[in-house]
Each structure stands twice: as structure tokens, then as C-alpha cells.
Amino acid sequence: MYLVGFSLICLIGVTLAIPTADKRIVGGFPAEYGEAPWMVSMRSSLNVHLCGGTLLNQNFVLTTAVCMEGRLATNTMAVVGSRFLNTQAAAYYGTQTITHPQYNQNTLEFNVALFRTFFNVIFTDIVQPIQLNANFTSAGTRGRMYGWGATESGDGNSNALQTINLNVIDNDVCRDSLGSDGMRVTASTMCTLTREGQGLCTNDAGGALVVDFSVIGVASWKIPCATGRPDVFVRASAIRDWVVSII
Numbered sequence: 001m002y003l004v005g006f007s008l009i010c011l012i013g014v015t016l017a018i019p020t021a022d023k024r025i026v027g028g029f030p031a032e033y034g035e036a037p038w039m040v041s042m043r044s045s046l047n048v049h050l051c052g053g054t055l056l057n058q059n060f061v062l063t064t065a066v067c068m069e070g071r072l073a074t075n076t077m078a079v080v081g082s083r084f085l086n087t088q089a090a091a092y093y094g095t096q097t098i099t100h101p102q103y104n105q106n107t108l109e110f111n112v113a114l115f116r117t118f119f120n121v122i123f124t125d126i127v128q129p130i131q132l133n134a135n136f137t138s139a140g141t142r143g144r145m146y147g148w149g150a151t152e153s154g155d156g157n158s159n160a161l162q163t164i165n166l167n168v169i170d171n172d173v174c175r176d177s178l179g180s181d182g183m184r185v186t187a188s189t190m191c192t193l194t195r196e197g198q199g200l201c202t203n204d205a206g207g208a209l210v211v212d213f214s215v216i217g218v219a220s221w222k223i224p225c226a227t228g229r230p231d232v233f234v235r236a237s238a239i240r241d242w243v244v245s246i247i
Helices: 171-184 236-246
Strands: 010-012 039-044 049-055 060-063 076-080 089-099 113-117 142-147 162-169 189-192 208-211 214-221 231-235
Touching: 039 060, 049 076, 049 214, 060 214, 076 113, 142 214, 162 171, 171 189, 189 214, 214 236, 231 236
Parallel strands: none
Antiparallel strands: 010 089, 039 049, 039 076, 049 060, 060 113, 076 089, 089 113, 142 162, 142 208, 162 189, 189 231, 208 214, 214 231
16 A cells, blocks of 8 residues: 555645746757646656656656666656746656566667556646657657756756757667767667757656657667767657557
8 A cells, every 4th residue: 555645646846036947958948838748857755856757648657767767656756737846846656667678778778668657647738648659750850859957967957947959860870970889779769969069968868859749759868968979769659559558
């Protein structure tokens, strides 16, 4: 039986000055109010942002397997409905984490997990689910990524949700660009690269790369941070059947 403290929906908030958008995904810009209603901040029981997540329905959040490794779902919160980490938002504790059966800890292939909430997430105008795209995403596609990750390697989380446009590149080009790490790029992964100074950083993993209000990729790993080398995502088309079979 789950402890009441781990089960109840709670409101996370502190009394602080008006939030400022002073940090960002590297090279990005502040997201607008309600722009990404599917965006989830995965947090510890101490209210510390760990990684991003994507709301799929009233009970499931898609995030990375790495983010949930060694963590109890009952001690982890999915926080929805706020652009700022330090403002009031609805927090849902979990009951279960389901890791993709083909997840590889060494290569980070299929680096995704589903987080099941104890209570149904309440939908509002700024809390809404999003679907996974079933189609293979080709090079040249331009997607939108969101996250509360650091400005640069070693920096802290961004207080304000940030967003950036990222270009999908060919997997062969990605492998060549990543050198020895290129062997970790497989058919189930997808890479983005815009230019040096733009890209993912610490704690952006788990967030969704979105095109036309559907998810095409889940941020998985990067060479810290925005150094002109590709960022790597799990392809939504490669995991969609597994996700649908569970949720």
C-alpha cells in the first residue's frame, strides 16, 4: 500500500521574486505561456529537476531510462503546468516505471521509459497530452525542442522553460561527426545539428523534439554542450508500437 505522502497530488511552490528567463537550452529562447502543454519536469521528492518528460495521456509520461535508473517511482514527481521551476505547479507522484525492453545501458539505444502516475493528470488549457509520430523522420526536418537544462556544461538548471529549433541530420553524417561515439547511432536513433552554440545540455534529456504538434524524437544524449557536434534522440517511430501497447 502506498504511503499517503507519495500518493497525493500536491502543489509545488515557493514565494520568490518574479521569475526571470536568464538561462536557457544553449542558444535557445524563452517559451511562451502554454506553448508546450505536454512538457513535464521530472523531479526528485526534494523538488529538484532531473530531466524532461512528455505527457502522453492522463496516466503516462515518456522520459529517458537513464533519468529513472535507480529511482523509485513513488519518490519521483511529474510536474506539469508551469514554465518556471520555482513557481506553483501540479505534481504527480508515480506508481511504476516501465523501461523499454531493448534499452542498452552502454550504447543508450532505446533510452526511454514510461512513468505511470498514481492519480490521473488533470488536463487544463496549459496541461495537454501529445501523440508520437508514427512516420520515419527524414534528414532536413526542422523540429522544436523544449527544456529546463543548463546554459552550458557544469551550469545549473534553467528556471524558465526554454525552446530551440533543431535540424535533423542524416545518421551517416551524424556517425562521422561523433567519431568513436558514432557507433552508438543506430536505426532507432536520430540526430540533430544546427550550429555550434545551439543544442542540448545537462538535464534536457527526456524532452520531446516536436513537429506539427507530434513527437518525432526523445532527447537521449549529447556531447556537452552545444560544441558543434550532434545531439542524439530516440526516434518516436521506433518506440511508438511499444508505447501504444502499454498506455
